[in-house]
Amino acid sequence: MKTKIPWWHFPLLLVVLGSLLPLIWMLATAWKTPEQVFNASLNPWPYPATAANFAYVMGAIPLGRYILNTFIIAFIVTAAKLLTSILAAYGFTQFSFRGRETLFYLCLLSIFVPFTVTMMPNYLFMSRMGWLNTYTGVALPQMADALGIFLLRQSIRSIPPSLVEAARLDRVGHGRILGRVLLPAIKPSLIALGILFFINTWNEYFWPLLMINDKSMYTLPLALQMFTNLEGGTNWGAMMAAATLASLPPVVAYLLAQRYVVDTFIHSGLKG
Amino acid sequence: MKIAREPGPKFAAIKGYLVPWGCLAPALAFLALFTFWPLVSTLKLSFYQWNMVSPTPKWVGLTNYLEILRSREFWLAFWHTLEYTLILLALNLALPYITAYILSHLVFKGQNFYRALIFLPSVLSLAVAAVIFLWLYNPLAGPVNALLRLLGLPAPPWLSSYRWVIPALAVITAWKSFGYNFIVLLAGLVAVPLELIEAARLEKASNWQIFWRIVRPLTSGTALYVLVMTVIIGSQYVFVPIQMLTNGGPDQASTNLVFFIYQYTFNFFQTGKAAAAAVITLIIFGGLLFLQKRVLEKGVYYEN
Structure with missing residues (x-):
């Protein structure tokens, strides 16, 4: 058997390089002085490094407020999505009733409904309710997630049924079956899914763009737009510093739970 | 319904429906309200002329x-x-x-x-x-x-x-x-x-x-x-x-x-x-x- 061909590492390293280079340039530019930005744009190592860009960002925008806005929305959406997904996955796996499969596939179908088809009525609804420029307006339409239902249903199905049946015979209630038996067994998937929801909501741009035009309600991704709108004299160092700050929480969350996140995708059977 | 089919008091039968639907309701409600209803609503809007401000959209067909x-x-x-x-x-x-x-x-x-x-x-x-x-x-x-x-x-x-x-x-x-x-x-x-x-x-x-x-x-x-x-x-x-x-x-x-x-x-x-x-x-x-x-x-x- 032919094994281990080191040569094949070469294309993989090229892909890694392509993935990382833009990030390296973002980091480098964030720590450069304006002179370094323009005269040494190819140099990935700012020397001497300056923190002036970060100081500028903190002065130019209410950074703390934006972090808080982004965090609150991401937290509400993540908690709500986990809750509705857990309940739905429980409903789809622990009971059999007529139309169950149809209903499940209808849920899955929502993944394929493009955002453009739903954005206008949802915008009008929020506007009529007076929820523009509110957390409610951004968070409410995203409180259920078909992918979450799908993944958790998949995880619950992989638990040996004997575990749940034993609990049933002991006349244990639904709440305790869920809380004491099922949830502990699918903890890795829950963590991965929670992190994924959080990262995705943190990063969101399109829907908050429609919901929010009051600058004090901006999320971090929306705030980045303020740095591109300065025609002409764009402060590149500050822009990259702001991009770095906006990326920090998702990157840290990912690095802390990298194993869970990637493994959930590898093993959950997100295939077919 | 698995549980409802078991012989038992009427209460159990109702509960048998209540629990699964109660579990599914939140997710289904959000998907229905913010994904499927807007889909129908967009279809409807496509037959009207409207600027989002005027009180009455005008039917214009195709x-x-x-x-x-x-x-x-x-x-x-x-x-x-x-x-x-x-x-x-x-x-x-x-x-x-x-x-x-x-x-x-x-x-x-x-x-x-x-x-x-x-x-x-x-x-x-x-x-x-x-x-x-x-x-x-x-x-x-x-x-x-x-x-x-x-x-x-x-x-x-x-x-x-x-x-x-x-x-x-x-x-x-x-x-x-x-x-x-x-x-x-x-x-x-x-x-x-x-x-x-x-x-x-x-x-x-x-x-x-x-x-x-x-x-x-x-x-x-x-x-x-x-x-x-x-x-x-x-x-x-x-x-x-x-x-x-x-x-x-x-x-x-x-x-x-x-x-x-x-x-x-x-x-x-x-x-x-x-x-x-x-x-x-x-x-x-x-x-x-x-x-x-x-x-x-x-x-x-x-x-x-």
Whole structure:
């Protein structure tokens, strides 16, 4: 058997390089002085490094407020999505009733409904309710997630049924079956899914763009737009510093739970 | 109903219905209210002329459809969407497919290292990706053009060039989505039984033959999922760099259908035309899904 061909590492390293280079340039530019930005744009190592860009960002925008806005929305959406997904996955796996499969596939179908088809009525609804420029307006339409239902249903199905049946015979209630038996067994998937929801909501741009035009309600991704709108004299160092700050929480969350996140995708059977 | 069928007091029967539906209700309610009802609502809006402000929308039948199908802007956006999609299929389906094949079947060391780093850009915001590339693409001092000049190659103004603006914006989206698609494809690829590949090796099949004749047919379910998502999500993702960096320009050279719908709704306040365009995209995607189902039924191998 032919094994281990080191040569094949070469294309993989090229892909890694392509993935990382833009990030390296973002980091480098964030720590450069304006002179370094323009005269040494190819140099990935700012020397001497300056923190002036970060100081500028903190002065130019209410950074703390934006972090808080982004965090609150991401937290509400993540908690709500986990809750509705857990309940739905429980409903789809622990009971059999007529139309169950149809209903499940209808849920899955929502993944394929493009955002453009739903954005206008949802915008009008929020506007009529007076929820523009509110957390409610951004968070409410995203409180259920078909992918979450799908993944958790998949995880619950992989638990040996004997575990749940034993609990049933002991006349244990639904709440305790869920809380004491099922949830502990699918903890890795829950963590991965929670992190994924959080990262995705943190990063969101399109829907908050429609919901929010009051600058004090901006999320971090929306705030980045303020740095591109300065025609002409764009402060590149500050822009990259702001991009770095906006990326920090998702990157840290990912690095802390990298194993869970990637493994959930590898093993959950997100295939077919 | 499993529990309801058991003989018992009436209360148990009611409870038997209550619990499963109570579990499903929250998720179903949100999906119905914010995904499926708006779908119907958009369909309705597409038959009316309305500016979002006037109290009464005016029924105009198919006029909105006829007008956008006759407009040059719509067809520009349509062809651009196709162009974006083709580039994204190459960069976000073919390329990660081959990369995942190399990692799962030709290289055995360093799997965790590669997985972790290649996935990294997909945890960033598209808004972050857009501003990073705005700098990378800067015509005067940006690193891309600095490098090209160093190599003595032409250095075009990427985002204001008719020829390059679409590839340049597509690359931004591709960079962000590559890692996610790569991981999903890798999940499918690691499930391919190794014995099959070893048998092929013994028959002296080349790596390319193994990929095309064995691995690809065995993972076509995953690949179709990534294909459909690349087409549907891709045109939505590419909206972010369009809106942030070019606003559809130069002279509409970078618009796509999503941006077209956004502009007609929120800049021109012509909800009818926007809704009609949204319905047309839905029909196109629906056709694609139908096609996927047909292809799936026709001899795609299901993993598991």
